[in-house]
Amino acid sequence: MKPLPSRIAGSGDLERLRKCQRYAGANSASGRDLEIPPQGARAMSLTLGEFQLDIISDGTFRLDGGAMFGVVPRVLWERVMPPDEKHRVTLGLNALLIRTPHDAILVDTGIGAKWSAKHIEMYGIAHETTVPQSLARLGLSPEAITLVINTHLHFDHAGGNTYRAEDGALRPTFPKARYVVQRAEYDHAQRPHERDRASYLRDDWEPVAAAGQFAFVYGEAEVSPGVRVVPVRGHNDFTQCVRISSGGRTAFYWADILPTTAHLPFAWVMGYDLYPVELLENKKQLIPQAAAEGWLNVFEHDQNCPWGYIVTDENGKYVVQPAAP
Ligand SMILES: [Zn+2]
Numbered sequence: 001m002k003p004l005p006s007r008i009a010g011s012g013d014l015e016r017l018r019k020c021q022r023y024a025g026a027n028s029a030s031g032r033d034l035e036i037p038p039q040g041a042r043a044m045s046l047t048l049g050e051f052q053l054d055i056i057s058d059g060t061f062r063l064d065g066g067a068m069f070g071v072v073p074r075v076l077w078e079r080v081m082p083p084d085e086k087h088r089v090t091l092g093l094n095a096l097l098i099r100t101p102h103d104a105i106l107v108d109t110g111i112g113a114k115w116s117a118k119h120i121e122m123y124g125i126a127h128e129t130t131v132p133q134s135l136a137r138l139g140l141s142p143e144a145i146t147l148v149i150n151t152h153l154h155f156d157h158a159g160g161n162t163y164r165a166e167d168g169a170l171r172p173t174f175p176k177a178r179y180v181v182q183r184a185e186y187d188h189a190q191r192p193h194e195r196d197r198a199s200y201l202r203d204d205w206e207p208v209a210a211a212g213q214f215a216f217v218y219g220e221a222e223v224s225p226g227v228r229v230v231p232v233r234g235h236n237d238f239t240q241c242v243r244i245s246s247g248g249r250t251a252f253y254w255a256d257i258l259p260t261t262a263h264l265p266f267a268w269v270m271g272y273d274l275y276p277v278e279l280l281e282n283k284k285q286l287i288p289q290a291a292a293e294g295w296l297n298v299f300e301h302d303q304n305c306p307w308g309y310i311v312t313d314e315n316g317k318y319v320v321q322p323a324a325p
């Protein structure tokens, strides 16, 4: 097991951290002041024991900055994530590919490509790359994916589940995959309430159900050797995180439980979250565990730091040390 610092010690680590924060600070909508190339151009691969992990980007989109940070005042969050002229912040769409001796697993599928011009503008969808393109860069076709895990069925997590074929029909993007979702999340998606109706789009799952490709799970489950889905309440009722274990090491895909590195402070939860106090309690348990056990953390909506280690700085505050590519 690779030893991980529990505190930031070396100057190299600090320099990497500063870079990460600078990138986060350069998170402007124009992208002009970004100092790094778009994520699609970067190699984003790591090994975890026997497993190969790759960040699979579906580009970026934008959401209202106030909604992304709940009760946190704008004067605080705009320092770490400057908004554009429409008050939106730019977010990554980081799916994760897990290649194991048993499966090729894709965790979440991005926002997908079924959007009208009006919605592309509204959500600021920018496909510098797409999930299929990111997979192709690794020499993988959609047919190579054996398992898709949907953390939940919000459109920015399940949008790439399906695509519109040239004949106009909607089809599952990954024809040979089983799609793993919590049964209760699937049932809720059929009948969302007024508070979360805008987050669910039937086109993202009906073609998968029609093709008989869903594999429903009920609570925590091992879906492939070393890969467990772990429901965590707070963002909504049935979001599942993914815990990946191999060779004595752990990676954790947080989904909307910890969407960006800016959401590391316990109280920085989203306005979208249905149960903010429960989410706060769950963060207070999981973040110290992630730091103590040296998890590799995947931040689905962080466009600059898709993964890294949670460590404490010299003041005992939790910060993210980006994983080196
Ligand atoms: Zn969500």
Ligand SMILES: [Zn+2]
Residues within 6 Å of the ligand: 154, 156, 157, 256, 259, 301
């Ligand atoms: Zn999301």
